[in-house]
Amino acid sequence: MLFLRELEIKGDSVAVPSISTDAPSAAALRRVSLAIDIIASGGMVIAVDDDMRENEGDLIASAATITPDMVAFMVNHSTGILCAAMSGAKADSLDLPPMVARNDDPQATAFTVTCDANGCSTGVSANDRALTFQVLSANTPDPSAIRRPGHVFPLRAREGGVLVRDGHTEATYDLVRLAGHEPVGVLCELVNPDGSMICGQRLDDFAAQHGLLKITIADLMDWRRAHNDL
Numbered sequence: 001m002l003f004l005r006e007l008e009i010k011g012d013s014v015a016v017p018s019i020s021t022d023a024p025s026a027a028a029l030r031r032v033s034l035a036i037d038i039i040a041s042g043g044m045v046i047a048v049d050d051d052m053r054e055n056e057g058d059l060i061a062s063a064a065t066i067t068p069d070m071v072a073f074m075v076n077h078s079t080g081i082l083c084a085a086m087s088g089a090k091a092d093s094l095d096l097p098p099m100v101a102r103n104d105d106p107q108a109t110a111f112t113v114t115c116d117a118n119g120c121s122t123g124v125s126a127n128d129r130a131l132t133f134q135v136l137s138a139n140t141p142d143p144s145a146i147r148r149p150g151h152v153f154p155l156r157a158r159e160g161g162v163l164v165r166d167g168h169t170e171a172t173y174d175l176v177r178l179a180g181h182e183p184v185g186v187l188c189e190l191v192n193p194d195g196s197m198i199c200g201q202r203l204d205d206f207a208a209q210h211g212l213l214k215i216t217i218a219d220l221m222d223w224r225r226a227h228n229d230l
Contacts, residue, residue: 025222028215032223035215040179044070046190046207046214047171056189057203057214058168062176063137063184068126071133071186075126077206078188079195082129083111083153084136085172086184091156094136095143098156107167109155116150123151137184155187162221163230171217174224 035045042065048057059074063084074082088110091097096112103110116123117132132152135145157173158165172185190198190206198206207214224230 028219029223029226031213031215032219035213035220036175036178038213039175039185040181042067044073044212045175046203046212047168047175047217047220048203048214049166049168049171049217055199056168056197057199057206058172058187058189059212060168060172060175061186062179062181063133063186064176064181066130066133066186068130071126071130074186074188077190079191081153082133082186082188083155083169084133084184085155085157085169085176085187086136087173088156088159090141090184091154093141093143094146094154096148096154108165109167109169110157112154112156114149114151114153115146116152118145118147120150133184133186137182139182161224162217163224166217166221168217171220174220178229 035047038045039060039062042062044059044061046057047060049055059078061070061074071082086094091112094115096115099111099113115132115136116128117135120128120131122128123132129152132146132150135142136152136154138145155169157170161170161174161177164170168187168189172187173183176185177183190203192198192202203214206212
């Protein structure tokens with residue numbers, strides 16, 4: 001499992017960028033660039049939304065490179081609900097329609113019907129869910145390769161990503177796309193052992209404990225604008 005402290009790219013170790021002498025905006029852009037590199041190399045990062053929104057941290061990885069160990073880590077530190085962010089076009093090509101006809105969720109989180117990969121056993125194990133994520137991330141979508149309902153929760157990202165909707169779904173989609181992978185990403189909401197959401201200083205502590213890089217969705221929005229990724 002690749003975390004920040006273990007990341008290697010093309011044989012060279014990647015150090016955590018020093019931010020003590022950088023302007024905050026420059027440091028934030030560097031963190032996002034490193035997050036993209038981590039995702040590209042098969043690792044995970046944490047993305048945090050605005051404290052006026054959900055004020056929550058999500059673990060994010062690429063569906064193409066996720067492993068059973070990574071799925072198990074996500075399950076152990078979340079509610080157990082693991083989602084797959086993808087474009088609406090990709091969801092349509094996989095025959096994954098919206099879960100409900102009218103979405104009443106305050107954040108308009110765009111769940112589709114759930115699914116498992118064919119070839120799974122129950123679909124809920126780490127091995128089974130890793131397989132489902134990998135099937136969903138195939139370059140050529142095959143709706144016959146999945147069964148519905150299941151134990152993976154696909155999400156339809158808004159076209160335009162975080163610049164249109166500043167949610168974890170779009171952050172996941174954008175990070176995986178910018179990493180050069182088929183843009184299907186895995187995400188889950190981090191929780192404390194008592195089931196409450198991890199936020200604030202506890203998110204920083206969790207990231208440090210597990211060697212994970214943390215960025216904000218606002219940072220990612222700034223990065224896209226700075227790199228003319230509009």
